[in-house]
Amino acid sequence: MTGLNEVGFLALSGALVAVGLFGVLTRRNFVLLLIAIEIAMNAAILNFVYFAAFSPSPPAGLAGQSAAVVLVGFAATEVAVGLAIVLALNRAKGTINVAEATELRS
């Protein structure tokens, strides 16, 4: 018994999701919103890695780790598109405060 138990990992993931949600609700800067979403997304990836490491069968474990790899790619793409939106917003409004971006057209 190594002592790495599931409750600790799930509590960590839950705490990270809660921190991400807190960031999305409180901050108004677009880059900080992206960071908050990344923190919550990392919690999901951590869950995949954890359940892969402690899965009963090797194929399930490998599938879990594969899902984590694909998710990392999705999250990186999301940041790239998010930063393109940041640049477009900065050019259109002169600010990246999401509270001031109230209409879609510039």
Next chain:
Amino acid sequence: MSLEEVAFLLLAVVAVLTALAALLVRELVHTIMWVAVFFVDLAMIYFLLDAPFLGVLQLGVYAGAVTVLLLFGIMVTRKRIFSREAATGIGPAPVALAVLTFVFLVAAVGELPQGPTSPASYAPAALSATLFGSFGPWVLLLGIIMLTGVAGAIYLVREGRE
């Protein structure tokens, strides 16, 4: 307490604290520094879970690429790099909602299937065989989404779009 347990507890505390610090500090560049520490800390947790490929991927993609990309996003949208954010009042509602989410997520953990008690280690060769074998369609979908994302990003930031 075993050594792994102590290491995990330390890494978990550092992860939550750095995530909170990243969202609470006023200087945006300090935010990036905290979030870089957070990503490296999660990579350490992956190494602890005997998933070295995921750990290296986390270091390369998150601690490397995403951090630099976020820093770049701040540098091109600020007149002064170290300018401070305006203070935002934190009301009780977001804190309560976050705490409620945490309590709900932990309380929702039901009976988990019994697995091995120590983390299983998978060779990167076996992982790549699964990734490009049975996970092939997902990798293809990831490629298509990345291509679409790049095309959309170029469309968003291209010159003379009015």
